[in-house]
Amino acid sequence: MLNVHRLTILRELARRGTLAEVARVLNYSPSAVSHQLARLEKEAGVPLLEPVGRGVKLTDAARLLVARTDEVLTVLDRAEAELAASSPRVSGTLRVTAFHSALASILPTALTLVRARHPELQVEVFHREIGPAFDGLAAHLYDLVIGDQWPDEPDPVRPGMERQELFTDPLLLVTPSDWPGPEPLSTLAEAPWAIDPEYLPGGRWVRRMLGDAGIVPKVLCDTDDPLLQAHLVRTGHAVAVIPSLLVGTFLDQTRAQALPGSPARLLYTAVREGQTGHPAVRAFRAALASAARRESPEI
Structure with missing residues (x-):
């Protein structure tokens, strides 16, 4: 059976183009990325990579796998959300990325509210700028991004992700x-x-x-x-x-x-579409909205 995590690495290679860039985004060594892709190739039973100079390129079979990987990951996200919703308690670990001013203002209040409302939910926070934050969300390294959009700047939210506005x-x-x-x-x-x-x-x-x-x-x-x-x-x-x-x-x-x-600027949260109904996501978004009402000059 194909390993989902290794499929994710193959998808990142299709996006990034080089093993070194995949290793940077996923915080692996290039040799670890190569090892995981070699194991995936063995699972698939067909060649997935071809050498090109000092690098590699995906075969037609690999591109077929990548085309299906997003579908697989979305289904798994939804299944995980449905399983979590079957429990009467909100628990588990939610990995959140945020930028400087959110970390210094609304996030501490939100964490206090989550701890009071859902003591079994653990929130892990990572300080990331918007590009790496969305890279990590797409790669399933993070579960939720707290982001900001400045005037006349393009919307950074990518296909397959759902955005919920907080305040201006x-x-x-x-x-x-x-x-x-x-x-x-x-x-x-x-x-x-x-x-x-x-x-x-x-x-x-x-x-x-x-x-x-x-x-x-x-x-x-x-x-x-x-x-x-x-x-x-x-x-x-x-x-x-x-x-x-x-x-x-x-x-x-x-x-x-x-x-x-x-x-x-506009502040918002973003998650993968398959995770919008996850109890942990909904609980954290509710706490963040409460924190925003307390901290925002606009609310």
Whole structure:
């Protein structure tokens, strides 16, 4: 019988193209990936890989297997969800990925609520950016992604996944409290900025927004950590665009104001379609919605 986990590795090879990239995504060594694929080939009884230079490519038989793997995994997800729903208690382990500001704000409240409501449910949390988070969700490394979508950025949720919106989170211009204000963007052309890296959606959006205002930002600190950005503003070293989710303790001794047009990012959760009815997913989403109502400035 074909091993489902090895089918997943073959599917990742079809997506990634190289054994090294599969190993990176799945947190394996390349030799371990090769070993698992060799065992799958033995189970299948037909060649699945062909050498090409220093790499490999999938055979026609392998591509047939990959075409069916998503169907198999969705059915297994649904079967797992149905079995879990037959129990009167919500239990097991739920693997959740989240980004910085969610980790620092709504997630702790959600974890407290889950512990009180469902003491037999264990939640494991992984800090991942949006690309690796969805890679891991597709590869069954994680069960739920807490994500954010910035203005004018493409929807990162992939086919075969289900998205549930949490709330919109206004984006604020934050300056040190002893600076004169409010500050129109035009006066900040020479200011030092703390900004997300350009390869992240937030970093791309802030640079576009400033560019539309005729500003090429002088970047003091290129960091994906909004708490570090907030600290640099608080200590008088930089200005930044920071989500309102962090207003409060993290932005004391700063001045926050709305940006032109009142832009906002959208927070959501995403799971594989076969897991939408899983009791653990539903319980965690309910706790997260309760936490959002407490923490969100929009709710």
